[in-house]
Amino acid sequence: MMYKCSFNDMPCSVNDFVRFTSFVYGACYTFNAQLKNNAKRNTVYANKYGGDGKLSISLYIHSHQYVPSLRDGFGAVALVHDNTQLPNIEAAGIELASGRRQKIAYRKKTTYLLSSPYTTCTKSVSPTMQAMFEYYNNTNYGYSEALCYQLCGQIYAYEQCGCANPILWNGRKFYVSSMNRVIFAPLCEYDNKCYKEAIGKLLTSSPLMNSYCSECLQECVIKNFIIQTSSLSLPGEWEMEKIKKFVENSTIPKPTNWSRTWQDEIRKNYLTINVVRETSTVENSTQSTTMGVVDLFSNVGGQTGLWIGISLLSIMELIEMLYRLIRNEFHIIRRKIQANRQ
Structure with missing residues (x-):
């Protein structure tokens, strides 16, 4: 439960977040996600409010509400990502x-790859991937290579x-080419070995990967953070009463021994996350061609001109040599004719 929120020291609220469900962590929230329709909420930039x-x-996490045996720790999971990227919080959180x-603290690095014909990278979002994006509440996410491999595993x-991986339950809606339609697949039982063996077989077979995952190409724009x-102890004694009042006023049931252990409960459940930008400079790596179209024509023209030039000089020298030989022979023949007449 969110206790307070601010962006550049200005208050923010739940309306600034987009909810989605992680197949590992359950309910998650994205701040400043890019939406397909920004009429109700504009994208927030880092320099807003100066x-x-x-x-x-x-946050106050209410650890006593956690389901026993499913989690062996308490806290929060955070991920810094571009607002056009699907949050892969299960792997990168x-x-x-x-x-x-x-x-x-974060800094951004972007790599730009050349498009076809120099590389096979892509930005195209398949119908299967677009169907999964529907679970992310009107967000405008782009192509993801990692997600593409997960989805082709679901199809196989x-x-x-006859069922899909239950762990990737939010990727159960996909296009099956053999059926030529989008289906909403039933989930396999968790202890069913069939889907595990099938996905393992797919990932270790090059022919199957080429058949089912041929669309899973490298991203043309790779954004990394x-x-x-780092961390400090929290909260201070001066803030304990405010947090206590907040917890007691919430609708979530409190622990049975709250009146005696409320201070320990707050220390165990309260945390603050500060996300800060180290620098406004973005490190860009751009792939470029060794020889572009202009360079190619320039080199061809230069080489052609050089070799044609040499050939013309050689032809002129040959013509001159033939001319001198013919002229010399003509003079010899002429002298012989004159000598015979005398």
């Missing part, structure tokens, strides 16, 4: 312990087992 792009979120003020598992984390 700041440096600092996002501060304070940073686990943050409660009872701390967590700082996430469905064709082999280099992260550094």
Whole structure:
């Protein structure tokens, strides 16, 4: 539950977040996601309100509400990503312990690859991937190579087992080319070995990968965020009463021994996450051609001109040599004729 939120020291609210469901962490929220229709909420830029792009979120996690045996730790999971990228929080999320003020400092690096015919990279979003994006509440996410491989694994598992991987439950709507339609696949039972064996077979077979995952090409624009984390103890004694009042006023049930252990409960459940930008400079790496079209024609023209020039000079020298030989022979013949007449 969010206790407070600010962006560049100005208050923010739940309306600035887009909810989505992770197949590992459950309900998650994205700040400043790019939407297909921005009529109700504009994209927020780092220099808004004259700041440096600092996002501060304070949370109270209510650890006593966690389902026993499913989680062996308490805290929050955060991920810094571009607002056009699908949040791959299951693989790239940073686990943050409660009872701390967590700082996430980031800087951005972007790699631009050449498009066809120089590389096979793509920006095209397949119908299957677009169907999965529907679970992310009108967000305008782009192509993801990692997601593409997950989805082609789902398709192969469905064709082999009649059901899809239950862990990737939000990727159960996909286009099956053999059926020529989009289906909403049933989920396999978790202990069903069929889907695990099918996906394992797919990932270890080059012919199958070429058949089912041929659209999974490298992204033309690769955006990475280099992260550094640090933390301090939290909260201070002067803030305990405010947090206590906030928890008691919420509709979520409190622990049975709250009146005696509320201070320990707050220290165990409260955390603040500060996301800050290290620098406004973005490191860009751009792939370029060794020889472009203009360079190609210039080299061809230069080489052609050079060799044609040499050939013309040689022909002129040959003509001159033949002329001198013919002239010399003519003079010899002429002298012989004159000598015979005398």
